[in-house]
Amino acid sequence: MPSRMIVTLATAAVMAGASVSANARDLSVVSWGGAYQAAQKKVYFDPFKQETKIPLSEESWDGGIGVLRAKVQGGNATWDVVQVESEELAAGCEEGLFVTLDWSKIGGKDNYIKQAVDDCGVGAILYDFVLGYDKDKIKNPPTSWADFFDTKKYPGKRGLRAGPKTTLEIALMGDGVPPQDVYKVLKTKEGVDRAFKKLDTIRNDLIFWKAGAQPPQLLASGEVALTSVYNGRIDAANHDNHRNFGISWNGALYTLDSWVILKGTPNLDASYKLIDYMGQAKNQAKLPEAIAYGVTAKGANALIPKARLADLPTSEENIAHAVQIDTAFWMENIDRLTERFNQWAATK
Amino acid sequence: MPRRSARRCPLRPEAPLTSHSIAEPLKELGIDPRPLKAQLRRAQRMRKLRAFALVLPLLLFLLLTFVAPILDMLRLAVFDNELASVWPQVTQTIRVWNDRSKLPPPAVFDALAADLAASYHARTLPTAARRLNYAIDNGRSLVFGTARQLPATSQDWAATLQKLDPRWGDLNTWAAIDQASGPTTSYFLLAAVDLKKTADGHIAAMPAEQAIYIDVLMRTFTVSFTVTLLCIVLGFPVAYLLATQPPGRANLLMILVLLPFWTSLLVRTAAWIVLLQEQGLVNNALIWLGIVDRPIRLIYNRVGVYIAMTHILLPFLILPLYSVMKGIKPSYMQAAMSLGASPTAAFLRVYLPLTLPGIGAGALLVFILALGYYITPALIGGAADQMISYFIAFYTSDTVNWGMAAALGTVLLIATLLLYWVYDRLVGISNVKLG
Numbered sequence: 142m143p144s145r146m147i148v149t150l151a152t153a154a155v156m157a158g159a160s161v162s163a164n165a166r167d168l169s170v171v172s173w174g175g176a177y178q179a180a181q182k183k184v185y186f187d188p189f190k191q192e193t194k195i196p197l198s199e200e201s202w203d204g205g206i207g208v209l210r211a212k213v214q215g216g217n218a219t220w221d222v223v224q225v226e227s228e229e230l231a232a233g234c235e236e237g238l239f240v241t242l243d244w245s246k247i248g249g250k251d252n253y254i255k256q257a258v259d260d261c262g263v264g265a266i267l268y269d270f271v272l273g274y275d276k277d278k279i280k281n282p283p284t285s286w287a288d289f290f291d292t293k294k295y296p297g298k299r300g301l302r303a304g305p306k307t308t309l310e311i312a313l314m315g316d317g318v319p320p321q322d323v324y325k326v327l328k329t330k331e332g333v334d335r336a337f338k339k340l341d342t343i344r345n346d347l348i349f350w351k352a353g354a355q356p357p358q359l360l361a362s363g364e365v366a367l368t369s370v371y372n373g374r375i376d377a378a379n380h381d382n383h384r385n386f387g388i389s390w391n392g393a394l395y396t397l398d399s400w401v402i403l404k405g406t407p408n409l410d411a412s413y414k415l416i417d418y419m420g421q422a423k424n425q426a427k428l429p430e431a432i433a434y435g436v437t438a439k440g441a442n443a444l445i446p447k448a449r450l451a452d453l454p455t456s457e458e459n460i461a462h463a464v465q466i467d468t469a470f471w472m473e474n475i476d477r478l479t480e481r482f483n484q485w486a487a488t489k
Numbered sequence: 490m491p492r493r494s495a496r497r498c499p500l501r502p503e504a505p506l507t508s509h510s511i512a513e514p515l516k517e518l519g520i521d522p523r524p525l526k527a528q529l530r531r532a533q534r535m536r537k538l539r540a541f542a543l544v545l546p547l548l549l550f551l552l553l554t555f556v557a558p559i560l561d562m563l564r565l566a567v568f569d570n571e572l573a574s575v576w577p578q579v580t581q582t583i584r585v586w587n588d589r590s591k592l593p594p595p596a597v598f599d600a601l602a603a604d605l606a607a608s609y610h611a612r613t614l615p616t617a618a619r620r621l622n623y624a625i626d627n628g629r630s631l632v633f634g635t636a637r638q639l640p641a642t643s644q645d646w647a648a649t650l651q652k653l654d655p656r657w658g659d660l661n662t663w664a665a666i667d668q669a670s671g672p673t674t675s676y677f678l679l680a681a682v683d684l685k686k687t688a689d690g691h692i693a694a695m696p697a698e699q700a701i702y703i704d705v706l707m708r709t710f711t712v713s714f715t716v717t718l719l720c721i722v723l724g725f726p727v728a729y730l731l732a733t734q735p736p737g738r739a740n741l742l743m744i745l746v747l748l749p750f751w752t753s754l755l756v757r758t759a760a761w762i763v764l765l766q767e768q769g770l771v772n773n774a775l776i777w778l779g780i781v782d783r784p785i786r787l788i789y790n791r792v793g794v795y796i797a798m799t800h801i802l803l804p805f806l807i808l809p810l811y812s813v814m815k816g817i818k819p820s821y822m823q824a825a826m827s828l829g830a831s832p833t834a835a836f837l838r839v840y841l842p843l844t845l846p847g848i849g850a851g852a853l854l855v856f857i858l859a860l861g862y863y864i865t866p867a868l869i870g871g872a873a874d875q876m877i878s879y880f881i882a883f884y885t886s887d888t889v890n891w892g893m894a895a896a897l898g899t900v901l902l903i904a905t906l907l908l909y910w911v912y913d914r915l916v917g918i919s920n921v922k923l924g
């Protein structure tokens with residue numbers, strides 16, 4: 142029956158051609174890859190495909206507003222839903238690279254914690270810069286950034302991120318500025334001077350790290366006694382490498398990664414459906430089991446086991462004395478303060 | 490014309506054989522009528538063309554990957570149309586601003602208001618805000634804050650704008666706009682050497698807390714120079730040993746030099762972290778031997794950078810030096826000593842001068858490579874040990890300030906070329922031998 146086969150093939154070809162010409166490519170979601178995206182796949186992407194029967198393709202990226210700019214301005218972007226950092230969210234929204242969200246399609250603004258709500262994006266995860274230490278070496282745990290600067294009470298070196306961002310905030314909190322006033326003080330010239338002066342007091346005890354993987358290693362090798370560190374790295378070191386690291390959540394600096402929809406997407410409805418799915422408390426509650434990031438749906442915390450919630454930045458206790466990193470402030474001042482930071486570092 | 494030459498030909502025996510009288514029958518016989526010299530020239534030209542075709546891919550490759558990026562970098566350091574591309578009116582109009590002791594004329598304020606409104610609408614305002622933020626403190630919030638509150642019309646834009654934000658009445662703000670108006674700017678290059686242009690057009694020093702790049706450049710050269718010196722001191726005996734051992738043992742030793750050479754830079758850097766840290770092998774050994782009683786700081790400072798970079802770059806000095814030493818005949822030394830020179834004198838006056846081309850080549854290689862080092866100082870150095878490539882990377886990938894990145898690159902390139910020129914004067918580049 143060769144003739145029937147030809148007919149079938151021809152039909153299939155025509156249908157395939159039709160679907161391509163209608164621009165019906167699959168919905169695509171883009172995240173950070175690695176263990177994190179693997180967890181997202183298990184918790185969000187695979188169940189979403191099963192429940193909605195919407196085909197979904199996955200990609201990963203390393204960030205950078207330039208990539209998004211090229212995708213959107215080039216037209217015919219191949220990405221729909223993308224996870225971005227706070228600075229990409231702000232810059233992309235200003236430049237009109239993202240769809241202005243219709244919150245009624247994703248459960249309304251009240252469905253989310255207030256930090257997760259933005260014109261162009263929905264917070265996906267919330268994570269912290271915290272004060273980390275090794276419980277095996279330090280018996281009376283440090284409770285604030287003031288302890289971080291107290292080399293008598295806690296002898297040993299201290300680790301901070303190379304560069305002014307988070308370092309200056311920590312210095313001000315160490316000097317007694319309450320977390321909620323940090324940026325108010327930092328926006329003044331006197332505030333910046335005050336932060337550098339505080340850093341001066343432990344200048345010879347400071348070690349600066351560059352990559353997020355470094356601080357747990359510095360703690361493990363005993364190179365530093367206290368360090369600023371991403372909370373997820375401490376959690377991973379405790380679980381995967383059987384460390385006994387502790388966290389002081391007081392004065393934690395947090396930031397969010399958000400989901401955005403690239404402008405011009407042919408899959409707008411499906412994009413909203415995916416974001417809505419990923420925004421539901423019952424789905425979000427499963428993510429922290431795999432990775433110690435806080436989630437943004439209001440009811441999610443209630444569904445997370447108590448023991449696990451204590452490790453998360455979003456638990457009521459942990460977020461009570463935390464402060465959100467001010468994206469707008471850093472977009473404006475990072476060049477100048479980086480120069481100043483390096484000038485400070487070079488003068489003995 | 491051909492006729493005449495044909496006629497004249499038989500009368501002049503020394504005339505070349507191009508004359509058509511002979512050419513015709515020669516052609517019929519299938520012999521190229523042109524003179525031998527021309528044929529040879531042609532053959533040589535063909536050969537040259539063929540040779541050129543062979544190197545053409547390499548030439549194109551070099552043009553694309555080496556010359557073009559450098560030219561583009563130089564262009565980025567001085568050309569600056571970022572602001573002009575999104576604020577076409579004010580960047581044009583501001584040219585009428587001649588009296589720098591007063592604010593620009595009203596037309597310039599009108600143009601600014603029109604540009605602000607248009608670019609806010611077209612969502613290109615972030616570009617203008619980013620560019621002005623380089624030179625104006627809190628320039629982003631100035632631009633965005635004004636654009637958000639901008640009324641649709643105004644009788645007097647100068648007054649309206651200054652009311653929205655008093656900084657529009659500041660001469661420095663307008664000088665910054667003027668300097669960013671393109672098509673070329675000196676802002677980035679000046680900033681890369683800690684200078685800036687003031688509102689009245691004079692060149693002045695950057696404020697002390699922002700003046701870091703001269704310091705960083707000097708640091709880059711100091712580190713590179715020290716590492717080169719350490720490599721010479723450590724590498725010379727090794728190369729000598731390699732060159733004077735019997736082949737079997739020399740090969741074994743050579744493997745010891747080459748193995749680390751083949752290992753990834755990142756791996757070697759990470760290995761040094763393990764060795765040099767406070768509880769690391771080196772410190773533990775020193776304490777065990779009783780040389781020190783407390784761990785000494787070998788990492789996250791300059792000492793660590795010197796140790797790791799010297800180790801990583803050492804093969805680049807040893808290899809050219811070794812091949813030069815291999816070419817020195819032992820009979821020279823023997824001759825010197827048989828003529829009465831002491832071993833030291835023979836070494837200093839005969840052997841050492843013969844190795845100079847190798848030292849020169851190795852030192853130049855190490856120095857130039859060290860100038861661009863980024864990962865090793867970033868991971869092993871402290872905040873005060875970062876070299877210029879750290880800042881180039883910061884501006885390229887962290888803040889997307891390509892003008893500044895290009896300007897720093899340009900300054901490094903010029904400084905390196907200057908040093909190369911000095912080196913050529915002192916050592917003579919023709920004396921450098923790579924093998």
